[in-house]
Amino acid sequence: MNIGNTLFGNGGKTFQSIGSVSSLVLLFLNIAFVISGLILLFFFIMGGIGMIGSAGKNDPQKAEQSKKTITSALIGFVIVFVAYWIVKLIGLLIGINNII
Numbered sequence: 873m874n875i876g877n878t879l880f881g882n883g884g885k886t887f888q889s890i891g892s893v894s895s896l897v898l899l900f901l902n903i904a905f906v907i908s909g910l911i912l913l914f915f916f917i918m919g920g921i922g923m924i925g926s927a928g929k930n931d932p933q934k935a936e937q938s939k940k941t942i943t944s945a946l947i948g949f950v951i952v953f954v955a956y957w958i959v960k961l962i963g964l965l966i967g968i969n970n971i972i
Contacts, residue, residue, distance in 0.1 A: 901959060908952045915945035 922938030963969070 905952065905956060908948070912945055912949050912952070915941055915948070919945060 919938050919942035922934060922941060926932075926934040926938060
């Protein structure tokens with residue numbers, strides 16, 4: 873198994889094909905959006921587990937903390953979603969069609 877091909881695609885030459893600052897920024901943005909999605913999923917799961925765990929107990933503080941975790945995850949999702957579309961809009965305005 874070729875780890876470079878499996879993880880980075882393009883025959884493992886993704887980082888070798890970076891020829892300009894713009895391609896480096898595009899690579900960074902793509903990685904940042906993927907990582908933010910994984911973090912969002914993690915916080916949703918942790919908030920849900922906290923809600924389930926506090927459902928059988930008479931601990932309103934733990935339930936409130938779980939609600940805050942889910943609310944923060946949703947706010948973060950909205951921020952990342954808006955940022956994604958702002959980057960897409962800027963790309964269209966300056967003439968880069970496949971910016972993300």
